[in-house]
Amino acid sequence: MLKRPLGIYVHIPFCVEKCGYCDFLSAPAGADEQSRYVRALLKEIRSYEPVGDQFAVDTVFFGGGTPSIISPTLIGKIVDRLHDVFAFDDEVEATIECNPGTLDEKKLKSYAKLGFNRLSLGLQSANDRELRTLGRIHDYAAFEESYRLARKCGFANVNVDLMSGIPGQTMDSWRQTLETVVALQPAHISAYSLIIEEDTPFYYRYTTEAGKKLLPTEAEDRAMYRYTNDYLSDMGYRRYEFSNHARRGKESRHNIKYWTMQEYVGFGLGAASYLGGKRFSNPRDMEEYIEHAPNAYAGFRMQPVRLIKRSMEEFMFLGLRMTDGILKEDFAELFGVRFDTVYGKVVDRFVQTGHLEADEDRVRLTDKGIDVSNRILAEFLL
Numbered sequence: 001m002l003k004r005p006l007g008i009y010v011h012i013p014f015c016v017e018k019c020g021y022c023d024f025l026s027a028p029a030g031a032d033e034q035s036r037y038v039r040a041l042l043k044e045i046r047s048y049e050p051v052g053d054q055f056a057v058d059t060v061f062f063g064g065g066t067p068s069i070i071s072p073t074l075i076g077k078i079v080d081r082l083h084d085v086f087a088f089d090d091e092v093e094a095t096i097e098c099n100p101g102t103l104d105e106k107k108l109k110s111y112a113k114l115g116f117n118r119l120s121l122g123l124q125s126a127n128d129r130e131l132r133t134l135g136r137i138h139d140y141a142a143f144e145e146s147y148r149l150a151r152k153c154g155f156a157n158v159n160v161d162l163m164s165g166i167p168g169q170t171m172d173s174w175r176q177t178l179e180t181v182v183a184l185q186p187a188h189i190s191a192y193s194l195i196i197e198e199d200t201p202f203y204y205r206y207t208t209e210a211g212k213k214l215l216p217t218e219a220e221d222r223a224m225y226r227y228t229n230d231y232l233s234d235m236g237y238r239r240y241e242f243s244n245h246a247r248r249g250k251e252s253r254h255n256i257k258y259w260t261m262q263e264y265v266g267f268g269l270g271a272a273s274y275l276g277g278k279r280f281s282n283p284r285d286m287e288e289y290i291e292h293a294p295n296a297y298a299g300f301r302m303q304p305v306r307l308i309k310r311s312m313e314e315f316m317f318l319g320l321r322m323t324d325g326i327l328k329e330d331f332a333e334l335f336g337v338r339f340d341t342v343y344g345k346v347v348d349r350f351v352q353t354g355h356l357e358a359d360e361d362r363v364r365l366t367d368k369g370i371d372v373s374n375r376i377l378a379e380f381l382l
């Protein structure tokens with residue numbers, strides 16, 4: 001039987017401290033709480049036993065939170081359970097997210113032994129004042145130490161997360177951050193703009209009149225975005241998604257699954273899955289999650305298949321984030337209908353205004369289209 005490719009996401013919802021801007025599902029926790037959570041995770045993975053060998057897992061991503069905060073022994077138990085339950089492809093991309101200040105040589109060596117071949121390091125800024133503003137637990141020197149240690153332990157495929165639009169950040173300090181990081185030659189750089197999320201300390205600090213003045217203006221933010229794309233492109237990184245840049249062949253295969261609607265299963269608190277045309281998210285409350293975990297797959301089977309129109313819209317919203325855009329053939333294969341029959345008119349309209357480029361095979365946003373992407377994507381609602 002031909003096995004279906006599958007991505008696996010594992011959520012580790014623990015951090016040393018909460019950063020001021022963060023609304024991810026993560027919080028500090030002691031060793032007992034961490035072990036209790038991992039026990040639930042193991043049960044949740046086990047619940048997929050009836051179908052595990054139908055798949056060939058080809059990407060794994062441990063994210064959070066800060067996966068590197070928990071002991072490598074616990075990480076090892078999760079990896080072993082995944083291998084017990086699922087069949088794996090020979091060429092797996094296995095990523096673990098780590099934060100500077102939580103890594104040492106022993107941990108890195110054990111990650112390599114467990115089969116991880118890609119690290120994602122949260123830096124955000126090379127400027128210590130900006131790191132303090134964000135409430136990060138590390139300074140730039142700690143990041144560089146972690147980065148060099150990772151390279152020494154054999155990790156050639158490293159992503160560095162960066163953030164523009166930080167309060168007090170200037171074009172000059174952003175340029176310096178980019179230059180400092182590029183000098184280390186990581187394989188991949190993710191560069192996102194800060195979003196002020198509701199109910200975070202940043203929301204209360206930076207949505208007042210006085211607070212707003214400390215944020216870069218929208219025009220400065222756009223200028224930083226454009227500079228990032230131009231500079232990283234000059235330095236040999238290809239932008240393959242709105243905010244992601246990679247050396248040739250080092251694009252994140254796992255994240256591409258999200259943007260191209262390939263199947264993945266998310267394990268852990270609040271984790272989302274997309275499987276067999278169904279979308280599902282785990283409970284976001286810890287007690288509810290722990291209760292749900294042993295029967296997670298049974299619960300997933302009960303989910304309704306998504307309405308085809310919602311799936312088509314999602315295909316466009318996600319696929320147009322990729323700079324290569326969407327393939328009409330993929331659309332036809334997924335939905336059994338010609339792309340032009342559904343979206344031909346809207347595409348023609350935006351090709352004429354210069355917001356989209358299209359040919360026989362592909363449709364993609366132009367730079368002009370990316371600048372107003374929310375407005376363009378809204379037109380793909382059916």
Ligand code: SF4
Nearest residue numbers: 015018019022026065
């Ligand atoms: S390290 Fe990441 S997940 Fe943890 S609090 Fe900071 S931003 Fe949130």
